Amino acid sequence: MTRDTEIFDIIRRERERQTRGIELIASENYVSDQVLEAMGSVLTNKYAEGYPGKRYYGGCEVVDESERLAQERLKQLYGAAWVNVQPHSGAQANMAVFMACLNAGDKFLGLNLSHGGHLSHGSPVNFSGLMFHALEYNVREDDGRVDYEQLERVARTEHPKLIIAGASAYSREWDYERIRRVADETGAIFMVDMAHPAGLIAARLLKNPVRYAHIVTSTTHKTLRGPRGGVILMGEDFPNPWGKTTPKGEIKMMSQLLDSAVFPGTQGGPLEHVIAAKAVAFGEALQPSYTEYQKQVQKNAAVMAKAMTDKGYKIISGGTDNHCMLVDLRTKFPDLTGKLAERALVAADITSNKNMVPFDSRSAFQTSGLRFGTPAITTRGLKEDMMPWIVELIDRVLCDPENEQNILAVRQEVNAEMTKYPLFAW
Ligand SMILES: Cc1ncc(COP(=O)(O)O)c(C=O)c1O
Structure with a gap:
């Protein structure tokens, strides 16, 4: 059988995407080999x-x-x-x-x-x-x-x-x-x-x-x-x-x-x-190292939520007890939709998802919120000292979400840093 280069090339590109970026989708993670x-x-x-x-x-x-x-x-x-x-x-x-x-x-x-x-x-x-x-x-x-x-x-x-x-x-x-x-x-x-x-x-x-x-x-x-x-x-x-x-x-x-x-x-x-x-x-x-992993997930989320708040973002409920947080963009950027914010961040290789916030004034297609989570970046090895850096990058993108030069500069920083956190053993 000839190798299906079409699909394996797609898989290779997805693997590259996962490797070069910062993954903040709260429902995603990287499984073990x-x-x-x-x-x-x-x-x-x-x-x-x-x-x-x-x-x-x-x-x-x-x-x-x-x-x-x-x-x-x-x-x-x-x-x-x-x-x-x-x-x-x-x-x-x-x-x-x-x-x-x-x-x-x-x-x-x-x-x-x-x-x-x-x-x-x-x-x-x-x-x-x-x-x-x-x-x-x-x-x-x-x-x-x-x-x-x-x-x-x-x-x-x-x-x-x-x-x-x-x-x-x-x-x-x-x-x-x-x-x-x-x-x-x-x-x-x-x-x-x-x-x-x-x-x-x-x-x-x-x-x-x-x-x-x-x-x-x-x-x-x-x-x-x-x-x-x-x-x-x-x-x-x-x-x-x-x-x-x-x-x-x-x-x-x-x-x-x-x-x-x-x-x-x-x-x-x-x-x-x-x-x-x-x-x-x-x-x-069931292994003891898993508890350490989850403690770090929780710690990373708490530090990230605090860093977001310090930058003027509103976190729904004021913080987090778990791995995720929902940010209401309207406090800092009343005209920025979750849709545009998500797109600009993806262009900078920072992946998150738009999300409605409670009592949202926008539709589910536009939204006023972004959801962030720390399970994937924690698996990757990032500790709490890196959370303010991530928030700084997010803020730089969202302050000027249609400026391609700005986005490119952030993306280069993301890609350079992520090479220090290898992901797949194979
Ligand atoms: C609370 C909750 N339940 C169920 C699901 C559905 O899971 P799946 O996408 O595997 O069907 C999700 C997925 O996001 C979820 O957040």
């Missing part, structure tokens, strides 16, 4: 519909072992009693929870997308908002923190069957206990989507939602630093509170409902190469 190796392995050849020991295909004895290992390591990492490591992505994990807990049209409550929530928590263009009745809570305008009073009010008046905590752009710790109390009071299932802070939680730097929620979902590729994918966890298996039956009319435990919702409910064959890579990443997260 072992994670990459497992993902690019012969396990991709195997069909394994079903679960370990109960497959619909022959020859699954070997992949059964790696899927079981992934399950055991994940349980150990979060003190979970039950897990499912098959969801292809975070949105798929959430979809399976909806399918297990709700019937079409049922009410559920999640954080407003434009206040930091995720598409799969009720956006009208996502399955969650299209097939179910989405209710929302906000962050408060004065301090940018979750409005728990509003959440409780909506839960008490509307009686949603599912309450979701977790976000894509929220830099503060959650009051899980408070949400669990109102869920118990109103008879709702409480789910936490810990996709963003999952790595910090694994390192015990933030509260572990498995202790408070009925069901926890996550992606595996953000702070956690595994391959792209999703997982579902539970601290204890509980009988499903709605007495929801299977198509055959049986009442099942929640773990059985969730397993069936992943396969065959919403997915076909599991990605066993990715599941093996998840197992590798969970194994890495």
Whole structure:
């Protein structure tokens, strides 16, 4: 077979892009060589519909072992009693929870997308908002923190069957206990989507939602630093509170409902190469060096947020407890959109993403905010002393975002510095 130079040239260029720039997208990271190796392995050849020991295909004895290992390591990492490591992505994990807990049209409550929530928590263009009745809570305008009073009010008046905590752009710790109390009071299932802070939680730097929620979902590729994918966890298996039956009319435990919702409910064959890579990443997260990594992620974010504030930028909620921050550009540059800011920074090889800020005056296509995060640059080896330098470069670009000379000068500085932080061993 002739080599596919077209696609491998594209991969080479992407690798170069990742190497020469400063990666500040809060949901991205660089996986280890072992994670990459497992993902690019012969396990991709195997069909394994079903679960370990109960497959619909022959020859699954070997992949059964790696899927079981992934399950055991994940349980150990979060003190979970039950897990499912098959969801292809975070949105798929959430979809399976909806399918297990709700019937079409049922009410559920999640954080407003434009206040930091995720598409799969009720956006009208996502399955969650299209097939179910989405209710929302906000962050408060004065301090940018979750409005728990509003959440409780909506839960008490509307009686949603599912309450979701977790976000894509929220830099503060959650009051899980408070949400669990109102869920118990109103008879709702409480789910936490810990996709963003999952790595910090694994390192015990933030509260572990498995202790408070009925069901926890996550992606595996953000702070956690595994391959792209999703997982579902539970601290204890509980009988499903709605007495929801299977198509055959049986009442099942929640773990059985969730397993069936992943396969065959919403997915076909599991990605066993990715599941093996998840197992590798969970194994890495169980090492002591991982805690040191996550402490540095948190420290870098705190120093970056302070440096941004010192330069006159407004950080929503005034700072960060985790790996990310949401910057409202309007305080310093009332006319600069997130869209233009993102583009100018990308031209300087500093990658971040535009993001709506709570109570934004602009649309999701323009936005008034930028979201920054430190997981990737921390993996790369940058320490807190480099954060003010990064903020200085960002500020230089944003002060004059259409000046090509200005952008080029910043890019040259970025590229020169990044050669000191080698990324890939191969
Ligand atoms: C909180 C949260 N949940 C779910 C997802 C979806 O994950 P995926 O892109 O893997 O479907 C994201 C992704 O950004 C997220 O931030």
